[in-house]
Amino acid sequence: MLLVMKNKTMFFSHSLLNISRNVALFCSLLFYFGQMANAQPVTLDPTFGENGIATIPKMQIEFLDFDKSGNIIAVGTSMGTIHEWPLTIVKTNADGIIDLSFGTDGVVKVLEYRIGFPLGLKITNENKILIYGNFYDDPQNQKKILMQFNEDGSVDESFGEHGKIILHLAMGYVANLENDDFMLIGSPTRAISKYNYRGEMDENFGEHGTVTLTDSTTYAIYVHCIKILRDGSIIVAGIDILNRDDTELICIKLDPTGNLITGFANNGVWKMNVMVDPFPDFVEVLRDVVEESNGDLVFVGKAWGGFICSLNSDGILNQDFGTDGFFYYGAPSAYAQQILQNGNKYIIGGDHENIVSVNQDGTLDNFFNNTGSFVCDGGYRFWDWKLQGTNKLILGGNSIARLSIPHNSITSYQKPDDTFIVFPNPAKDYLYFNAERSFEVIDVLGKTVLKSERAMQSINVSHLKAGIYFIKFENRQVRKFVKE
Secondary structure, three states, X not given: OOOOOEOOOOOOOHHHHOOOOOHHHHHHHHHHHHOOOOOEOOEEOOOOOEOOEEOOOOEEXXXXXXXXXXXXXXXXXXXXXXXXXXXXXXXXXXXXXXXXXXXXXXXXXXXXXXXXXXXXXXXXXXXOEEEEEEEEEEXXXXXXXXXXXXXXXXXXXXXXXXXXXXXXXXXXXXXXXXXXXXXXXXXXXXXXXXXXXXXXXXXXXXEOOEEEOEOOOOOEEEEEEEEEOOOOOEEEEEEEOOOOOOOXXXXXXXXXXXXEOOOOOEOOEEXXXXXXXXXXXXXXXXXXXXXXXXOOEEEEEEOOOEEEEEEOOOOOEOOOOOEOOEEEEOOOOOOEXXXXXXXXXXXXXXXXXXEEEEEXXXXXXXXXXXXXXXXXXXXXXXXXXEEEXXXXXXXXXXXXXXXXXXXXXXXXXXXXXXXXXXXXXXXXXXXXXXXXXXXXXXXXOOOEEEEEEEEEEEEEOOOXXXXXXXXXXXXXXXXXXXXX
């Protein structure tokens, strides 16, 4: 599949949006904008896949992540007939080359169920592929299932019963699998549940494993987003549907056992009505959130178009951000569904094709792609994305694409030094990190013996001589380890 990526912005006039796709004009625009001293373009990375694209025929990718070796794991559905959309997994290396040793020629299809729709993906500490999804024997028989696969794509027979665990859960369309010990599942029926990875509910969470997300008088949450904060507390966000004729933005904060943290916002609940008559048919919703290093929360969503807004750690709207706490972009029909934290900037993904960069103060980042935004053209759409290192963005949609983005505007959030770990130490064959990093390994004489500009979560040190080494990471953190 050939993608044509072009520079255009939602903030230009309607006439510019309809500009000809003439290749010569496109190239001349790139050259002109490329001369701007304080701006840099976003482009397809030609070193990835084939001219920036790893084509996966007839597949819609819903989630992607990196395994411990930096390979890309993409999960979605194969597009067949209306009643045949099997769960599908694809593995490529870090540069978009399909791993033919994985499954069958790089692809695994779960044909046991006619429809398999993933709702969550996790690469475990053992480098297994864990998927939570919605599966159908037929259109009327739905099951919520955890499935686990080995690194080569085979079913992990040690997990559950022949690699799967069926959850006794009627509804559950929003999942958070970030924690290694448990997962949180949100339901449009105004509830959130906590399970371990054996499929058992945590009876100490809420009432027998479930927290009801309404008090029946002041709020009722239709869940779109669940976020586990660094202190273990939980943000649940989406739409307040208590008054269905006049919905509101809403988020609540729970402690690890599911109780409202009353010191947050108004007794644990933040609500705001930003859309009132005469626009009753427009939906206002919070879709995703990141936590700043100081505990502030930055949300994206939809209302009057896509928006980004900021709350401080106590749940008070940050009036210094954007205009009265909000930065809006795009047409009224536009929306934002994802956010990535990029140092002191944010990248927003909207409408499954638009990418917008915003400064920390809630203003448009014109350094990004010369205009602050980038649009995937040629029919390409993405449903998930991940930063790869400091200047690459992986998109998963009707294929896998990699964009080159301005490196000095993109830095992933770095955890404090005391939480960054290398293990095992001493190491014999492999050294692992608890987060992806680019790195440089230096011996005691100051000589670089290993180096990677690509973010990885493990390295092969088996060929190194026994002794003491230092590993320096992209943010200048340094760790010492012993090679056995």
